[in-house]
Amino acid sequence: xxxxxxxxxxxxxxxxxxxxxxxxxxxxxxxxxxxxxxxxxxxxxxxxxxxxxxxxxxxxxxxxxxxxxxxxxxxxxxxxxxxxxxxxxxxxxxxxxxx
Numbered sequence: 332x333x334x335x336x337x338x339x340x341x342x343x344x345x346x347x348x349x350x351x352x353x354x355x356x357x358x359x360x361x362x363x364x365x366x367x368x369x370x371x372x373x374x375x376x377x378x379x380x381x382x383x384x385x386x387x388x389x390x391x392x393x394x395x396x397x398x399x400x401x402x403x404x405x406x407x408x409x410x411x412x413x414x415x416x417x418x419x420x421x422x423x424x425x426x427x428x429x430x
Contacts, residue, residue, distance in 0.1 A: 366409070369413060
């Protein structure tokens with residue numbers, strides 16, 4: 332099962348921003364972005380452009396998250412089960428490809 336998003340958001344020129352899990356909520360997520368929690372043991376919060384969600388490489392991570400967590404993620408938000416460094420490399424590639 333894939334996630335379908337409107338294709339209205341095409342700008343992805345924002346750099347991902349790592350944020351702490353504590354003291355954050357959805358109000359600090361800019362329009363056109365989504366917060367994701369990444370990591371195997373310790374989860375770190377990142378804010379990424381929504382356009383990343385439709386990229387084939389990112390979809391692989393979303394499918395893995397769906398298989399592992401279903402629709403009940405442990406952080407209460409979009410949680411991606413991969414190493415933080417691997418996620419940062421992917422997000423950097425996506426950001427470089429959008430400029």
